Amino acid sequence: MASIKQLFFANLAQTTDFPLALEMERAEGVHIWDTNGKAYIDLISGISVSNIGHRHPKVVDAIKGQVDKYMHLLVYGEFIQSPQVLLANELSQALGSNLDNLFLVNSGSEAIEGAMKLAKRYTGRREFIAFDKAYHGSTQGALSIIGDEEFRRGYRPLLPGIRHIQFNDTAEFQHITENTAAVIVETVQGEAGYIPPHAGYLKALREKCDEVGALLILDEIQAGFGRTGSLFAFHTEDIHPDIVTLAKGMGGGMPIGAFASRKEIMDSLKENPILGHITTFGGHPVSAAAALASLQVIQEEELWKRPLEGEKLFRELLVHPLITEVRGRGFMLAVQLDTFERVQKVIEYCLEHGVITDWFLFNDTSLRLSPPLIITDDEIRRACEVIVEGIDRTV
The missing domain is CATH 3.40.640.10 (Type I PLP-dependent aspartate aminotransferase-like (Major domain))
Structure with a gap:
């Protein structure tokens, strides 16, 4: 019998030749778990959808x-x-x-x-x-x-x-x-x-x-x-x-x-x-x-206040010679790099280490950061640590 992943490629229309193709099992709060039990910090919120986190009670x-x-x-x-x-x-x-x-x-x-x-x-x-x-x-x-x-x-x-x-x-x-x-x-x-x-x-x-x-x-x-x-x-x-x-x-x-x-x-x-x-x-x-x-x-819960606090922390932590700009407002932040190839490598490294990020349709040289509004400082620190490590690995 075909696996879910095989059926995904066979029966669901694809929009690129390189989907992330992560097989997900469940999600809650800021985290998503794949079918192997691996947890990921979700930095894109389904493209700015899960503002209050996944499956809010x-x-x-x-x-x-x-x-x-x-x-x-x-x-x-x-x-x-x-x-x-x-x-x-x-x-x-x-x-x-x-x-x-x-x-x-x-x-x-x-x-x-x-x-x-x-x-x-x-x-x-x-x-x-x-x-x-x-x-x-x-x-x-x-x-x-x-x-x-x-x-x-x-x-x-x-x-x-x-x-x-x-x-x-x-x-x-x-x-x-x-x-x-x-x-x-x-x-x-x-x-x-x-x-x-x-x-x-x-x-x-x-x-x-x-x-x-x-x-x-x-x-x-x-x-x-x-x-x-x-x-x-x-x-x-x-x-x-x-x-x-x-x-x-x-x-x-x-x-x-x-x-x-x-x-x-x-x-x-x-x-x-x-x-x-x-x-x-x-x-x-x-x-x-x-x-x-x-x-x-x-x-x-006045969650709209949280992005301004979190933005400051992202900006403090995302410092690297290859980061030319951290741009945006609140929890709409773009980490500007130099090439799409580098962005892809950083995204791949982040996935390997439990962080989900993405690029932009009209700016494929930047990483997208749009996490749930409920993300904690510790989760931001961990995510930024992985992103900076990922950039280092591309040098």
């Missing part, structure tokens, strides 16, 4: 409690289902900025697709401004606005009316005009290698959007839910977005996403035509219950 209890009541009932928006309603209410209060309406979906890509449709429908415009090296997902609309031609080229034609500009360069604002439906920007660029906005940049972008009547869409899919040292990264920027997209750390490990806006804007999806945006499984009650529990854990 309050999330597990919420999932079990909801499964005992009901799971899928009907397409989103028809029945009143308390997990959806309670999540939307609490999350809208947490977001602030009059973002009082949420449309619940299944993933970050879906949140982006919905936000783009909403901006078109509300403004009556068709053009979008996005950013070089931005990442917003892999579906057709999201792919149209990601900022790397290598990843777009094989799937053209994509959506028309998309212009990419340089991040952190206010001179590029000249391209935002009265034809622009929306500007969509990550509050910290993710796959570019965790690049934060310069001080005042997002505020200036908000002012330019106001000047020409364009909407401002903030992508908080990777930065949200405490990862940068505030509940949402835009909370430190003194700005009020028109639409915010959410996913990843939202569900406590369950699949869910959302786009949030003001009711005035969101109501435009109700007419001309009706059912302007629909989803079968968006806001699945089990995922919604998990997301509510996860949000409550982050708020009650």
